[in-house]
Amino acid sequence: MSATGMNRREFIKKTAATGLVLAGTATLAGCGLGSGGESIKWSEEADIVIIGSGFAGLAAALEATEAGAKVKIIEKMPTPGGNSIINGGDMAAAGSKMQAEMGIEDSPELMLEDMLKAGLYLNHPEKVKLVAERSVEALEWVMNYVGTKFVTVNYHGGHSVPRTHQAETGSGGDIVRPMLDKLKEKGIEVETNRKMVRLIQNEEGRVIGVEVLDKYKFGQEDSGTPVFIKAKKAVILAAGGFSQDLQMRMIHDPKLTDKLDSTNHLGATGEVLRAAMKIGAMDVQLDWIQLGPWASPDEKGFGYVPHFCERLVGYAPMINPKTGKRFINETGNRKVRADAILEIGEPVIHVADEYAARKQVIPSSFEGGLRNGSIKQFDTLEQVAEHYNIPLQPFLEEIQRWNSIVEKGQDDDFGCMIFPDAKPMTTGPFYAARLWPKVHHCMGGLVTNTQCQVINQDFEPIKGLYAAGEITGGVHGAVRLGGCAVTDCIVNGRIAGQEAAKEEAWS
């Protein structure tokens, strides 16, 4: 039985039935056999062909190169980095040196528990355990091997303790750029403007290469020339999620219409995931698509407000402008908060005083938000109420109540975690932003085992095919916690690169 679940005779019967011609088996070392059965003329080759140049693809490339494999990195956009390079630079790790220095007690077991709880226990146990257990190792690899500097440990809703390590400038670019530099030192440049459109298998179902549109221009779907790249050992799919793929996301969650913006880069579409499914890959939980509850309707894409809002949870309240009251646990996970905001039906307000804003928020994000108008400054709470049309008296009473909660250090209303250094908000200036969810992360994707091999419809690995990062499913279950995507991508990208390099070359 082959990796596609078909033996040779069945495969021939199937391709013959579709009227397609099989290439002679004698020529297969030099040629490939497309899923349609046609003979393939290779124009390039590598041991490992990696699709996508985000955290997962670059981590895989670095590990595979260290193991002596020749790699090619294929990227459809004009610049490398995908969502990873625009990411917020927060990486979750449990039990790190930096946490210990800050007096934070944590463990992989607690991180696992948090990820499972948020994921509604839909997480694939062995995959989520691997990420939690290897989180510190991954962080140290990024610090020591890649050379990224982390400056502090932040809290994100849904975690039990602060555990997201913030890269120096609060951007995934702090990780991606040195990874690109390291690869360049090894003679590897990301091959941009090349879009993978198809996986090529041989007659046993082993993935032996890819079809790529060379000189592809994103957005011009008729651009590019087909080129076939032979992968002597393996293909690694690291093409990210599909948050910007309107058609695909609406099939899995029809509520996610074009009325909702996305935080993602424009190339976050699902064709690579579908190409894998076309050759029999198994998918999981594609309808668990996360909305970022901390996004602002007053700026495009990710913007500055997520850093403002997420750093304020546990220090400052979120208000329903219709009632002037709080409505949710601000330190709840992303789904809990996004659902509550959507139910209100209009943007909600996160409001803070100078102390919380200056203490918590990354200065560049804070200044950026003030500059583009998505964060506003007010001298008094009365002005906040007037600007956002919030009923004044209930709002002032709610702020008083919030202050008493902060003084007590305990929230009996919604169970929000109140941080020990939080202070009551009494004097201006005050800062506020409107929040409305945006499509942010695809928890679902390809099913992979702990070696990052892609699993087929017969529950077997597809020979020669690996995947890592947001294109895969299973790690996060129903809800991904903040900072855990970077960890997932680094842990599994490295494994995919190491394991693919061990494959025996087929030619």
Ligand SMILES: Cc1cc2nc3c(=O)[nH]c(=O)nc-3n(C[C@H](O)[C@H](O)[C@H](O)COP(=O)(O)OP(=O)(O)OC[C@H]3O[C@@H](n4cnc5c(N)ncnc54)[C@H](O)[C@@H]3O)c2cc1C
């Ligand atoms: C704005 C933003 C902020 C975030 N902040 C954080 C954070 O602070 N912490 C955290 O843990 N997570 C965060 N996330 C989530 C995290 O960044 C992503 O899950 C992660 O970057 C995904 O990495 P990846 O390598 O799987 O994919 P990506 O980084 O998206 O890379 C995939 C690449 O594949 C390319 N590609 C796609 N299709 C093809 C094709 N057909 N042919 C060739 N190339 C293709 C894409 O163009 C892209 O460059 C954030 C996400 C966003 C959008």
